[in-house]
Amino acid sequence: MVPSSVRSCLFPVAGLGTRFLPATKEVPKEMIPLIDRPLIHYGVEEAAGAGCREMVFVTSREKRSIEDYFDRSFDLERALRRRGKDKLCQTIAEISELASFSYVRQREPLGLGHAVLCGEPLCSQGYFGVILPDDVMIGDPPVLSQLVSVHEKMGGSVIALEEVEADETSRYGIVRATYSGEGLWRVTDLVEKPLPQEAPSRLAIMGRYVLSPRLFDLLRDLPRGRGGEIQLTDGLRRLLEEEPIWGVTYKGRRYDCGTRESWLRATVSLALEDPSLREIVLDVVRKEAMTELTEC
Ligand code: G1P
Numbered sequence: 001m002v003p004s005s006v007r008s009c010l011f012p013v014a015g016l017g018t019r020f021l022p023a024t025k026e027v028p029k030e031m032i033p034l035i036d037r038p039l040i041h042y043g044v045e046e047a048a049g050a051g052c053r054e055m056v057f058v059t060s061r062e063k064r065s066i067e068d069y070f071d072r073s074f075d076l077e078r079a080l081r082r083r084g085k086d087k088l089c090q091t092i093a094e095i096s097e098l099a100s101f102s103y104v105r106q107r108e109p110l111g112l113g114h115a116v117l118c119g120e121p122l123c124s125q126g127y128f129g130v131i132l133p134d135d136v137m138i139g140d141p142p143v144l145s146q147l148v149s150v151h152e153k154m155g156g157s158v159i160a161l162e163e164v165e166a167d168e169t170s171r172y173g174i175v176r177a178t179y180s181g182e183g184l185w186r187v188t189d190l191v192e193k194p195l196p197q198e199a200p201s202r203l204a205i206m207g208r209y210v211l212s213p214r215l216f217d218l219l220r221d222l223p224r225g226r227g228g229e230i231q232l233t234d235g236l237r238r239l240l241e242e243e244p245i246w247g248v249t250y251k252g253r254r255y256d257c258g259t260r261e262s263w264l265r266a267t268v269s270l271a272l273e274d275p276s277l278r279e280i281v282l283d284v285v286r287k288e289a290m291t292e293l294t295e296c
Pocket of ligand 1: 112132148171173191192204205207232233
């Protein structure tokens with residue numbers, strides 16, 4: 001993979017993960033597995049696939065297992081080799097070779113814009129990626145890579161967009177934008193989580209960004225916005241006064257893993273796509289359906 005012009009990718013992972021309690025009492029929500037890998041692994045693979053070489057995690061207390069996950073585990077590797085599990089050993093060793101990893105703490109939960117600002121000292125090299133790991137994106141090329149390509153062609157910042165239902169606008173940042181063809185939009189305004197009647201469109205921001213380093217200065221001076229937090233969307237609105245922002249209706253599938261229900265859907269969907277797991281899911285569902293039918 002050729003390194004891209006976007007070298008760093010920032011992962012805001014400081015959240016408490018209250019929707020998954022008690023599972024997340026001791027385990028960060030980013031470490032919850034989707035099939036056989038933690039959620040965060042998918043995000044890091046996506047960034048590496050987009051040519052990013054430096055992964056920057058904005059963390060909080062209790063997130064040390066993320067750090068351990070992306071480090072070498074010599075004891076485990078030795079144990080696996082002793083048992084003749086060389087392939088598994090290689091898979092484990094390769095995790096730490098995906099990129100270089102660095103960590104900075106977000107000391108107060110002041111919102112996504114604040115989390116991005118905390119990453120500034122570690123994202124010193126021009127435009128940088130941001131991945132919100134709750135959304136697992138499977139695309140070919142990887143979704144972040146699609147954004148990087150637009151950045152390299154058009155310049156400016158780029159955000160991933162997806163059309164949502166009218167009653168879902170209050171869950172996302174929503175843009176006003178003009179269509180430029182081939183899935184590309186010129187963003188003209190952004191609003192964080194508007195009510196349906198106030199939303200400028202149904203085009204929602206979907207947790208993948210390529211951002212200008214100028215954004216850091218703007219975030220630093222930003223007053224608190226919605227929910228008393230420093231909102232990334234508000235920072236982007238300021239950025240728009242100075243630099244272009246492009247939106248991409250990306251090609252790929254999105255698996256929302258932010259709630260128990262959506263995570264379950266994601267798990268079942270991915271299992272159905274895996275030839276070694278598909279029959280197991282269908283078998284469980286068939287048996288369950290049969291029992292329901294006999295009980296009717
Ligand atoms: C954040 C952003 C929002 C974006 C969303 C995507 O919201 O603030 O603009 O649409 O991620 O998942 P959050 O989900 O952190 O509340």
